[in-house]
Amino acid sequence: MEIDLKADLTLRENLNLLYNKRKKLKVKLERLKEIIKKTEDELRSAKKHEHEKEEEKKEMIKRASRDKKWFEKFHWFFTSQNKLAIGGRDAQQNDILYSKYFEDDDLFFHADIKGASAVILKKGTTADKKELEETAQFTGCYSKAWASGFATIDVYALRKEQVSKHATGGYVAKGGFVLKGERKWFRNVELKLTLFSKKTDGVDVLNVFPGDLDVTPRIIITPGKKKKGEVAKKVSKILNVDADDVIMALPGPSEFKIII
Helix, strand or coil, rough: CCCCCCCCHHHHHHHHHHHHHHHHHHHHHHHHHHHHHHHHHHHHHHHHHHHHHHHHHHHHHHHHHHCCCCHHHHHEEEECCCEEEEEEECHHHHHHHHHCCCCCEEEEECCCCCCCCCCCCCCCCCCHHHHHHHHHHHHHHHHHHHHHCCEEEEEEEEHHHHEECECCCCCCCCCCECCCCCCCCEEEEEEEEEEEEEEEEEEEEEEEEEEECCCCCCCEEEEEEEEEHHHHHHHHHCCCCCHHHHHHHCCCCEEEEEEE
16 A cells, blocks of 8 residues: 655654544545445335335235125124124115114114114124123214214114014105114113224225224224324224225214224
């Protein structure tokens, strides 16, 4: 290695000059290392982001191509003993549930408030106490009580022969029913739902369960003031599900608690 020395400087002065140059080169080298590291990190981050976007695109294609189950057009959940409960999203769906899916061994649930989902618990006549309470809670959540900011609501259940669409003098209006006989009451049902995802046909599908459920990750929602879109955006990201499905599942403005 060649070293240039200045003839008009003393040895000490030349050494000081070389030392200062070395210090400057060391600083430049460290700075260059930082730039290289930053560039490598940015490249890795860009590749990761590109990979995530590609995976997200594949997931969206899977979701779009998945054949949804017949009950997914309604509000729905499976009880702790795996019985299906389905509820109407509007008056028309309430009527469809009654005319097409309400069978003799099912139970009919409705919240004690005007404007509520009619919920059918399939094979409800054989359900245990816990399943009945779960379905009552689910029913209460999908009623006007949620949007009204209630914390609880009363819910009742009836058998098939106690529910009709016919009244003296004519047919009952869309979404309405004629009820007769003694009702089974569930008092002060808490308005609270758990949202979680479950793999179905290789895709994460949004599931709902009344009350709390010991799964992770999960999001517990209660009546609140946050708009559906705001809640759905957060929920869809955490659970890796479609935001539109979340919006459809939300009973109304909500508060949420994330449990990872």
